[in-house]
Amino acid sequence: MIVVIKPHAPEAQIAEVIAEVEKLGYTAHPISGERHTVVAAIGDETTHHTLESLNALPQVERVLPVQKRYKLASRESRPESTVVYADGAPVGGSGFAIMAGPCSVESEEGLLATACAVKAAGATFLRGGAFKPRTSPYEFQGLGKEGLRLLRIAKQETGLKIVTELLSEHDTDAVAETADIIQIGARNAQNFRLLVAAARTGKPILLKRGLSQRIEEWLLGAEYILSSGNPNVILCERGIRTFETYTRNTLDLAAVAAVKRESHLPVIVDPSQGCGRADLVPTLCAGAVAVGADGLIIEVHPNPAEALSDGQQQVDFALFDKLMKGLQPFLSATGRTTV
C-alpha cells in the first residue's frame, strides 16, 4: 500500500506513520517528492492488517491499495479459463450455455410446457424460481418445496439441467438436492453466510452480481465460495442500478469483458433482469454473445401478461424461438456453438 502524507507534515508525524506501518507488519519505504512524502508499505496486503485504518491519523491524506484483493478468482492464479460442469453440462470453454425458463415456477403444466419449448429451441438448462425474493411481502413468494418437486419432474421429462435460486440457509439441502446449479440472487450477493452454505454443497454456484456491486466486490463474493473449497463458480451479470429509469437496470456488458480479463471464471448474462423489458431482450442477447459471455439465462413464460412475477421482462415461446435463431450468426462470429 502507499500512504500519502499531507504536505508540510513535520518529520515527527512522518516518523509516526512509518512506525505504525512497521508495527502492522510491513516494511516502510518513505519517498519525498516536491510536495508530498509517500510511504510505500511492502508486504502482502491480503494477509496483513489493512493500512486504510491509517486514514484515522490526521497527517495521512490518503491510503492507496496496490494489490488486488482477490486471489483464487484471479486470472493470475489460474491463466486458463475454467469450465464448470453441471451434471455433465459445461458452462465456459468453447460452448455457449443457454439457460431458460420461467421467472417463477407456477404450475406443473406451465413449467413442463416451458421446459419443452426452451429445449426445442436449444436450451440445455431450465431455470425457474421455487423460492422468490420479492421486494414486497404481499407479492407471490414462490411455491417453495413444491416448486422444487416440479423442477425435478421437468428434469426427468426433458433431461434439462436445473438452475434454481437459494434464498435461505435453511433450504440449502433441499435446493442442492434439486439444483444442478444453485443460483445466488443479486439481493443476496453479499449475504456471505449463504454463499458459504451454498459453496459447501459442492454444487456449481451461479453468482449474480449485486445491484450496486463493483467488479472487485463481485469477484470477492466469488472468492468466498472458492476459498470454501468449491471451485465451480459461474458469474452472472444481470444489470446494475443507475439513474436510468427506461430500463429496470443498466446491463453492464463491459463488465463481462472486464471479468473475463480479470478472472478465469465463466461469465453469463441475464438480459431479462438486465433490462426488465421483453422487447429489448433479443438485442441484448446478441450483445452478450459479442462481448464474450459464456452463456445466457433468459426468462421465458407461456403467457407473460399473466405471469405471477416479472411478466414485463419474460418472453413467450415464439419470441424465444426467434431469439435463438437470431443468435446463431453472432455465435458463429465468435466461433461458438450452443452446448
Added chain:
Amino acid sequence: MIVVIKPHAPEAQIAEVIAEVEKLGYTAHPISGERHTVVAAIGDETTHHTLESLNALPQVERVLPVQKRYKLASRESRPESTVVYADGAPVGGSGFAIMAGPCSVESEEGLLATACAVKAAGATFLRGGAFKPRTSPYEFQGLGKEGLRLLRIAKQETGLKIVTELLSEHDTDAVAETADIIQIGARNAQNFRLLVAAARTGKPILLKRGLSQRIEEWLLGAEYILSSGNPNVILCERGIRTFETYTRNTLDLAAVAAVKRESHLPVIVDPSQGCGRADLVPTLCAGAVAVGADGLIIEVHPNPAEALSDGQQQVDFALFDKLMKGLQPFLSATGRTTV
C-alpha cells in the same frame, strides 16, 4: 393502476387490454385523450395481481402504479409516530438515542473501555459487531459467539443496551439472547428470510437501508418485519452508493425527512458508514439532528489506526466526547434531549 395504451392502437387491442385488466380482478375505466387512451384499473393493488405484466402486451406503452406498496409501515396506517422500546430504552418520540461503540468487538479490554467512554459521554446503547460482513473472506470476520459474550459482560458492567448485527439465520437465537436491538446490515437489507427470522424473535430490529435501496424498497423491507408480527422496527439511514468517491457512501439526509413523512417508524442515522471518514462524522451528526433523526449510531474505537475493521471511520474517545458536547445546541434547537 393506470395502463397507458400506445397512440393509434386499434379498438380491438384496447378491448384486449380491458379484458385482461378485468380478468385480473380490476374494474377497468378507459379514458380517451387526444393522443392516448389510458385504462384506469380500480382495485386494491396490494392484494391483486400486479398489472405491470401487461407491459408484455405490444399495445401497452406503460403501466403506472397509483397506490403505495407498503401499508403497515405507512403513516396513513398509523398517524402517530412509533416509539420502540429496547429493554426499556426508547428510540423515537421526544428523546434522542445515542448508540456508540466499536465497529467490531475485538477484545474484552477494548470493549469495556469503549463502553465506559461512550456511556460517560452520553450514550445509552453500545454497538459492536460480533459477526461481521466483510467484503473479502480474508478480512477479520468478527469474534462470533465470543463477541456476544463480551457484549453481555459490557452490558452487565455499564447498563448500556446492546445493538449487534445478525448475519445468519443460524445465529438468530444466539444473537437475540444478547441483543436488545438486532441490527440487519445494509448488505442483508433485502435478505428477506433473515428479516423474517429476526422479526420472529420479537426483539426490536434496526433495519439499515441497502446500498442502493430506494426509499419505497426500504419501507417494504420494514413491511416484511411488521407483517411478521413484530412492530418494533427502527430504520437506519447509512448512506447510499453513488458515483462520488470522496466519501465511502453518500449520506442521504433528505431520506430521513422523507421517511419521517411517509412512515411512523423511528429513523436513526449512521454517519460513520455514511461517509467512511472520521473527520466528517461530527458535522454529519449535527446534520442528522437538524433533519429530524431520532438518534445516531456512531463507531467509536480506543485507537482507530489499529482497528481490525474500518479504522478510517471510527472516532476515538476524545473526539466522541467533543462530538457529543457539540451536538447539544442542535438538540436544543429541535427541542430534544438525549435519552
Added chain:
Amino acid sequence: MIVVIKPHAPEAQIAEVIAEVEKLGYTAHPISGERHTVVAAIGDETTHHTLESLNALPQVERVLPVQKRYKLASRESRPESTVVYADGAPVGGSGFAIMAGPCSVESEEGLLATACAVKAAGATFLRGGAFKPRTSPYEFQGLGKEGLRLLRIAKQETGLKIVTELLSEHDTDAVAETADIIQIGARNAQNFRLLVAAARTGKPILLKRGLSQRIEEWLLGAEYILSSGNPNVILCERGIRTFETYTRNTLDLAAVAAVKRESHLPVIVDPSQGCGRADLVPTLCAGAVAVGADGLIIEVHPNPAEALSDGQQQVDFALFDKLMKGLQPFLSATGRTTV
C-alpha cells in the same frame, strides 16, 4: 397527465384540483377507486402548462405524465429510420460508419499518420478534437483554430470526412467551416444554447449523451436541434456515470437498442470514452455492432502512452487494424458493411 389525490381527501379538495386542472387548460376526468381518487387530465402535455406544479397542493400525492415529451425525435413522428449524410457520407441505414482518430489533434505529422492509418483500416471519418473540454484548467486544452487547420489538411490528403467538437458558441462558424459533423460533447449535452447554435449551421450534429442523462432527456436534447430546423442529428452513446470504477464510465449498450426503438435517429457508440481503457475497446466495438448501433467513433493515436489527453483509452494503429478485422464477422451477422 394523471393527478393522484391523497387517500381520504375531502370532496372540496378534490374539487380544487379539478378546478386547477381545468384552469390550466385540460379537461378533467375524476375517477374514484377504493383508496384513491385520480384525476385524468386530457390535453396535449407538450403544449399545455405541466401539471407537475400541482404537487405543490397538499392534497396531491403524485402527478404522472402520460405522454412522451419529445415529438420530432420520436419514431411515432417518423417511422422510417433516418440516414444522415455528412458531405455525402451516410450515417444510419444499411451501412456502418467508422469514425476514428486521435482524442486531441496534437501535430500535423501525428494527425496525418493517424488519418492514413485509420483510412487504410476502413474508417470513413476522421475524428480529432481541436477544442478540448478538460476537467482541469491545467490540462492540454487543444490547439484551437490551428487544430481545425490541420483537420482540413488531413481531409484534403485523405478524403476522410471530419468530426470535431464545438465547445463555445463563439467558435461556431470556425468549427462549422471545417467539420462535416459537429460534435457536441457529453459535458455540453444540456448546454441548450450551444445545441441551437450548432443546429443553425445546418451541419450534421453528433450529440453525445450526457454523463448522467436519462434516455428521455437525451432525446429532448436532440429535440432542441430538430426543432431549430436541423434534421441531421446523430446520437452517440458514450457511457454513463455510475458507481463502478473499473471502467471510466458504464457503456449503456441497452440504451442503443432503446433509442433505436424510441427514435428514428441514427445512433453510434464511443467505446473509448465508454470504458476509458484501450484493452476493452475492441470487445465493446463488437458489442455495439451486435446491439444495432449505426457506427462507432474510436480514439486512435500513434503512441498512446505519450498522448496529450486520455492516452489510456486510445488504441494504436496495430490494435485498430486488428479491431477492424475482428469486427467483420459481427457486421456480417447483422447484414451490414462499413460505408
Added chain:
Amino acid sequence: MIVVIKPHAPEAQIAEVIAEVEKLGYTAHPISGERHTVVAAIGDETTHHTLESLNALPQVERVLPVQKRYKLASRESRPESTVVYADGAPVGGSGFAIMAGPCSVESEEGLLATACAVKAAGATFLRGGAFKPRTSPYEFQGLGKEGLRLLRIAKQETGLKIVTELLSEHDTDAVAETADIIQIGARNAQNFRLLVAAARTGKPILLKRGLSQRIEEWLLGAEYILSSGNPNVILCERGIRTFETYTRNTLDLAAVAAVKRESHLPVIVDPSQGCGRADLVPTLCAGAVAVGADGLIIEVHPNPAEALSDGQQQVDFALFDKLMKGLQPFLSATGRTTV
C-alpha cells in the same frame, strides 16, 4: 504519481516504464514489493504530462495520482476562509446568506411581490431566472432580457442583491450588468468556456455542482474561474443524480462539510433543486445550516401550483416565512446570523 506494474513483469518492461516516466519529466523511484513493483514518479503532477497515459502500456496495472489536482481552490493554498462580497453583501464568514425568489422571473407584479415577501422574511439576495435551461424545448425558456429588466426594478425597489443565471456566452455582458452574483447552473457546470466568460466579468460567480460531478471535479470547475483571475467564487450544492426517485436529486450535505475542509471558498445549499419537493425544503434548510453551509438559495413563488417552471419545489410566502423563523435556533446553534 505511483505506477503499479503487473506481477511477474520482466525487468526490461519495468525499465521501459522507468524510461517513459523520466522522458515525461519525472524522477522515477522503483520499489519492489513481494508481488508488485511500483514506480514512484516524483514531479509536480499539475505541471507535468499526466502519467495516466501509461495505462496504455501492457505491463502497467494501474496509475495512482498522489497530488490533488486543484491548487487555487484548495485550503492549502489559502488556509483562511474566503468571504465573497456581492455589491457589498457578504457570502461566507460569520454571517449566513439567504437568497430567495422565484425559479423563473414571470411578471413584474409577481417578482416584486416575491421580492418584498422574501426581504420581509430576512433574505438579502433575490434570485430569479431570466434565462432558463429547460430539459425540453417546449417548456418556458424564461423572459430573457425583459426578465433582467424586471430584476433591476426589483433591486431598485427593495435593495436586494440580484442572483441570476448565465446560460450563454452571448449574454455575458447583459447578465453581468444586472447580476450582483452570476449563477452557473448544474447543466453548465463543465461548460468551461462559459465559466471563463463569466469569470472575466469580475462579478462573483455562484457555481452549482453538476448533476454527476465528483467533489474534485467541482473544485476543478472553480479552478477555471480562479485561474482566470476572478477570486470570487461561491460553491452551491444542489443535489446529485442517483438511483433514488422519491426526491428529484439527492442532496449531498456531506459534500458541504467535505468542501469546507478541502477549500477556502464559501459553500451554499439549494434545497429546492436538491430535493424537488417543497414539503422537504424547510427540513433540508435546517440540515444545511447544521453541516456548516454559508447560506441558502431557496425558490419562492406567490402561487407554486401555477408557476411556469418547477412549481412542485417552490415554497409560497407563508411557508418561506415559517421556514425562516424555524431556522433561527439552528443558526444560533452554529453561532451565525443572517446577513
